[in-house]
Amino acid sequence: METAVETARVWIGGEWQDADTAAVFQAENPSTGEKLAPQFPVSRWSDCEKALAAAAEAARAMEEAAPERIAAFLEAYALGLASAADTLASTAQEETGLPFTPRLKEVELPRTIDQLRQAARAAREGTWRRVTIDRQRNLRSCLGPIGPVVILGPNNFPFAFNAVSGGDFAAAVAAGNPVIAKAHPLHPRTSQLLAEEAARALAGSGLPAAAVQMLYHVEPETGLKLVSDRRVGAVAFTGGKAGGLALKRAADAAGKPIYLEMSSLNPVVFLPEGMKENGSRWVGELAESCTAGVGQFCTRPNLVFLFGGEAAEQFLGDLASAFEKREPTQPMLSGAVWEQLDQSIAKLRKAGAELVSGGKKLPGEGYRYANTLLRLSGKQFLEEPETFQHEAFGNEVLAVTVRNEDELVQSLEHLEGNLTASVYSSAKGGDEAIYRQVAPVLRRRSGRMLNDKMPTGVAVSPAMNHGGPYPATGHPGFTAVGIPTSIARFTALQCYDNVREERLPRVLQAADQAT
């Protein structure tokens, strides 16, 4: 007789409740293929309805809460995460196959904790509010909370972008908004542990019980209904393009601001003089950036441009060797991610890209894939620029060898919006003329421009832009990383015209301004 597998409860209105369950699912260990307990529910609409009603109520109380309470909650939560580091990292490792150390415990979790603390500081200091006062006209404005924020997290950062602990979460809460988190189904147990820490921190905070809520999963139609509900203030999504665009259509039709991080090839351009001088160093940097975390970063380089010729052949040969030496021991996040990478590579090859190395699933346990290098001429790229901008999420890179500067510029002019664009060039000035042609073209097609540096690694700095033109995101004016800037996504501009002093929010009162 089989023991019934327990089904986890959703966190709604401050209570861990039995879900209104449409179906159940289990996470899987991608290193072994084994199913992990417990079962998690796919929620029906009634769970969303309850969460929305509670969030709408909580929004009002949050709006009136002292910034100190919000900051204290975020800090208590950060502290809780730090205490639970081992359990969190080992659970996340089981569910995602990402390394316990350094990645999960020493890099991603500390980053997540730091984000929560930076958000707490921003909440306390009010640096995100952009207070503007026109005394002569008795007119004041500031940014204020936008209302309940629905966050849908990605598969590739179980902590730092998790809907219930990551950058979107920290930013939404810092602005005084309740959050309805939709966990990613690849790491439900990690999300549950995070939410339990959030619940502990929330209990003592004086904030409303529904300030944070979490569902594990919903069916696609339910998700579309959720993000377009009238009680929602804004939506944040990190993930694939197809899902992102479906949510965007629903939210747009309902007039709900939606911030999406959907796809990016992160082009890297290697200029010819520098290539002669530093090609061998550049190979090492590119190999590292393409293969770190099995290439499962939004900012991994998926498309590189270099000038055809002897130096390029040397570079590509060295890159293939470096890829082969770095055969991944770490699996991909899931069987689906693994399959999708394989299919993407097949699609690029079918369209005419030549396989230089890799291009196959690796034998043995775990969803491992060989580091893959494809190549293509600039002429081929220009014939089908859309086809060759197909994102292959994982440890793959497509190198385009161009004949000359014109072909390079023409190719870059076909690029869609990206999170980043990098240019490597001679330190001695030999590439300046080309740089001046290339830089403006890349500038208009990327959120963050880099020189002599790979795009992986996104510092949590006020000067960061983790955003970019469509379809990398839905709006080029906002960043998902960097505090206080990222907070602006979850705010409304609130103006007070001739409003009596004692009725103004504290941040706009004269006494506050004088200090």
Add this chain to the structure above:
Amino acid sequence: METAVETARVWIGGEWQDADTAAVFQAENPSTGEKLAPQFPVSRWSDCEKALAAAAEAARAMEEAAPERIAAFLEAYALGLASAADTLASTAQEETGLPFTPRLKEVELPRTIDQLRQAARAAREGTWRRVTIDRQRNLRSCLGPIGPVVILGPNNFPFAFNAVSGGDFAAAVAAGNPVIAKAHPLHPRTSQLLAEEAARALAGSGLPAAAVQMLYHVEPETGLKLVSDRRVGAVAFTGGKAGGLALKRAADAAGKPIYLEMSSLNPVVFLPEGMKENGSRWVGELAESCTAGVGQFCTRPNLVFLFGGEAAEQFLGDLASAFEKREPTQPMLSGAVWEQLDQSIAKLRKAGAELVSGGKKLPGEGYRYANTLLRLSGKQFLEEPETFQHEAFGNEVLAVTVRNEDELVQSLEHLEGNLTASVYSSAKGGDEAIYRQVAPVLRRRSGRMLNDKMPTGVAVSPAMNHGGPYPATGHPGFTAVGIPTSIARFTALQCYDNVREERLPRVLQAADQAT
């Protein structure tokens, strides 16, 4: 034998060109019904295509232009408008029926000139750029131009919101973007005169010839194609809800940021203690705000709430008298606007609103409509809150008498997003308990909250918010009025990571930062 009427030329790529004409139209003098010369073209797609190609080219040159050049152009344009004030105001009067003085010559044109000058100052000072520098990480970011901006102006402000001279225009140009202006078909000759001034100012500016372009009109399908073209950076629209939503769908689907100002009822709430004290003064303020400019302002009050009873009856009786005393001498902007107001009032009456005064077209020349007061109980409003939020653009107001505080709060909770929300209350403190209930409900549903003040009159101040939650606009985080804030709509966040000093935009270079 009839003389052929001349057809005006469109302004594309720095040239006044014959349009690719799908149809022609003429403006009409709404005071007399007479058709005005010349004929204006409705452009086919090929005109848009030419303008887009030229704008894309101009965008790159604009990006590299010194802020001083942009500022000088805006100032030269402002000066040109000041010199042409009489011609502009008389032409606009002919086309719109708005008074030559004070409205057109003494209020709206000076405001327009002031907006251009404020935008010039912002361009020169760079106050809109939000420069953020993280020296430790060598990471810098600022706002930069978003690319060609398509502006579609409204019927009710021939200067201050005109696509080729108004607030959107000034903001888009200040950020270094080329503008493709789509004039409003009710005042094409005014738009032509404005564009001629822009052309004169542009000629000596050193900016590209396609920095500003103008079409008079396009067919709806062409407009949808225009705003979703890949070369467009962003779109701004001011006008009716149906047109705005159609453009929004097209732009959203293409991933183009679109800023819309679509509709607003601008609720005004009169609290009971204050009503007893100041009701007679409030009547005067409301009558003035509803009837100024024949109510053809985006911020005119269309919906007011007051507590039923003796004071309310007195108030509504006095309001009806004030309305009758102010019978409009000025026509509405057009026969279509006049018809639409009549139909909107009929629709509200059919749904159950009671006519207190007005409700009819006035006899004689010009599209004049009687100032109209409708009334309704809170109970009726709550039965069909959507129906009674139908915008009647013009000199009409719907008064809702509520039984008590609960009914008031419930009613307000049904409000859609608005540009403004006003509360009038006792100066002696008698309404504070109700205010505290009402204010948060209105706050979430409006961009600008007012106390003891009517919403008409939108100061061009950095602290202004002429924006608000959907469907008043498409995004609650942006304002269409107020410099430098309104400029943010037409910018992208641009980050530079490890970019060499000499390659940074000037505004991010260390030397610039030190001064």
